Amino acid sequence: TPLLVAASLELGERSVFGRLSARGGLAPLTLSDGFAVGGLFTVGARIEYRIDEIIALGLGVDALFLIGQYGRSDLAPILTLTIRPSS
Numbered sequence: 001t002p003l004l005v006a007a008s009l010e011l012g013e014r015s016v017f018g019r020l021s022a023r024g025g026l027a028p029l030t031l032s033d034g035f036a037v038g039g040l041f042t043v044g045a046r047i048e049y050r051i052d053e054i055i056a057l058g059l060g061v062d063a064l065f066l067i068g069q070y071g072r073s074d075l076a077p078i079l080t081l082t083i084r085p086s087s
Contacts, residue, residue, distance in 0.1 A: 002027035002040050019046045019058070029070055039067035046078060056082040 004025035011018040020043075027040035046060025058080035065073045 004040065004042075015050045017048055017050065019048060019060070020044070021046070021062075027066060031070070036068075036070060038070055041065045041067065044078065046080065048080070048082065054084055054086055056080075056084075058082065 002025055004023040006021065006023040008019055008021040011020070022044075023040075023042045025040055027038050029036040029038055042062050042064045044060055044062035046058045048056045048058035050056045058078070060078045060080070062076045062078055063073065064076060065071075
């Protein structure tokens with residue numbers, strides 16, 4: 001399980017809005033000859049539809065970058081269900 005610091009920016013306050021996010025930190029790796037640690041950085045974009053004040057559905061994509069000796073990059077599609085407790 002990676003240990004990441006995250007930040008996001010929400011754009012818009014209507015029923016359809018966008019969200020940009022970035023995360024960075026460390027990711028443990030399991031290899032055939034032992035363990036290693038790599039840097040992990042992700043950036044993502046998502047469009048969400050707010051069903052009501054508590055529930056939203058989202059669709060987006062994240063780009064993941066593993067940095068270090070075993071570096072690689074991936075794109076991950078995202079489908080989200082967000083539940084925000086009313087305050």
